[in-house]
């Protein structure tokens with residue numbers, strides 16, 4: 001049947017000009033002045049206050065004996081409230097990481113960002129926070145790498161996750177001097193550590 005119109009799905013979208021968009025039926029000219037308040041809740045509020053003091057706080061559930069960070073007031077395994085605040089270390093182990101060469105808007109980065117999930121020492125196994133890694137060559141990154149928090153100066157802390165600027169390797173693989181783009185493998189022995197490697 002050649003006289004049948006093509007299905008709508010093959011026609012594709014019809015882009016509007018800016019002027020056509022503003023003249024469109026239903027269009028209104030209105031400047032939005034939306035304001036909102038956001039509450040971090042009991043557990044994360046205390047966690048952020050802890051960061052301002054330079055400590056990482058967790059919640060412990062006495063029933064399953066887990067130590068949870070970021071803290072939460074309810075244990076999702078035991079279906080009961082958690083019991084007490086505990087201070088955990090500002091060191092940990094890289095659980096997983098990514099090497100990002102582009103920004104969220106697809107712009108290339110001259111220096112890759114290194115987001116990672118870090119299991120915090122003193123929290124239960126497999127529990128930790130997402131943060132950034134720094135002072136490390138991307139080639140040297142490994143699951144199981146022992147890391148430590150690099151804190152913002154006390155007077156600069158605001159009660160934000162960025163009061164920890166980033167985590168860096170604990171051992172002698174700190175990068176000194178100007179940063180260089182990732183990619184080139186340094187010579188020398190492997191700096192990788194096994195999964196769950198000891199500190």
Ligand SMILES: [Zn+2]
Nearest residue numbers: 061064075078
């Ligand atoms: Zn529990």
